[in-house]
Amino acid sequence: EAGVAQSPRYKIIEKRQSVAFWCNPISGHATLYWYQQILGQGPKLLIQFQNNGVVDDSQLPKDRFSAERLKGVDSTLKIQPAKLEDSAVYLCASSFGSTGRRNEAFFGQGTRLTVV
Amino acid sequence: AQSVTQLDSQVPVFEEAPVELRCNYSSSVSVYLFWYVQYPNQGLQLLLKYLSGSTLVKGINGFEAEFNKSQTSFHLRKPSVHISDTAEYFCAVSGGSNYKLTFGKGTLLTVNP
Numbered sequence: 001e002a003g004v005a006q007s008p009r010y011k012i013i014e015k016r017q018s019v020a021f022w023c024n025p026i027s028g029h030a031t032l033y034w035y036q037q038i039l040g041q042g043p044k045l046l047i048q049f050q051n052n053g054v055v056d057d058s059q060l061p062k063d064r065f066s067a068e069r070l071k072g073v074d075s076t077l078k079i080q081p082a083k084l085e086d087s088a089v090y091l092c093a094s095s096f097g098s099t100g101r102r103n104e105a106f107f108g109q110g111t112r113l114t115v116v
Numbered sequence: 117a118q119s120v121t122q123l124d125s126q127v128p129v130f131e132e133a134p135v136e137l138r139c140n141y142s143s144s145v146s147v148y149l150f151w152y153v154q155y156p157n158q159g160l161q162l163l164l165k166y167l168s169g170s171t172l173v174k175g176i177n178g179f180e181a182e183f184n185k186s187q188t189s190f191h192l193r194k195p196s197v198h199i200s201d202t203a204e205y206f207c208a209v210s211g212g213s214n215y216k217l218t219f220g221k222g223t224l225l226t227v228n229p
Contacts, residue, residue, distance in 0.1 A: 050214075
């Protein structure tokens with residue numbers, strides 16, 4: 001079974017530039033998550049999708065971050081314009097659903113963003 | 117709102133010694149609990165999970181955890197660690213109307229020879 005795919009693995013950009021990350025979840029998984037993990041900290045949820053609808057985006061900095069999952073499958077997370085403090089690993093995860101055994105989240109390898 | 121507190125940011129141990137990584141959570145509703153492991157430059161891998169039933173759950177690589185509802189804890193244990201267990205360990209809780217998955221800040225386990 002293929003896992004959660006993310007690209008690119010690494011990205012270096014200058015501040016004020018824009019960047020986009022892509023995630024393809026495990027086939028059949030309805031729930032998709034984007035997390036931000038700053039060095040030395042635990043992952044922080046940015047946005048959670050259920051199919052193509054947003055369930056939670058309370059911690060997404062909406063003035064610069066956006067995410068979409070148009071067909072309920074793959075997803076894109078964008079930052080525009082980037083700031084130095086956006087340097088982090090961006091993790092995508094997916095699960096069958098939200099309840100019970102369906103709640104187990106599988107993670108991709110992440111995209112390491114460095115803003116200089 | 118739910119939250120997770122991992123009481124130790126770093127835990128150094130010697131090889132073959134037992135280890136316990138502590139996790140406490142807070143939530144006003146029933147929750148699911150998870151432990152994930154993260155090796156350098158990798159994503160998170162599920163070690164074990166508590167959904168319901170027996171409060172002692174066993175996971176991969178010889179790890180186990182015990183759910184204690186009265187103490188709101190979910191401590192991770194291994195009776196004998198190996199060098200290869202060196203990694204960051206994250207406790208996570210999921211609950212509420214949308215089962216948002218919330219992580220602790222992590223515990224770096226370093227196993228020394």
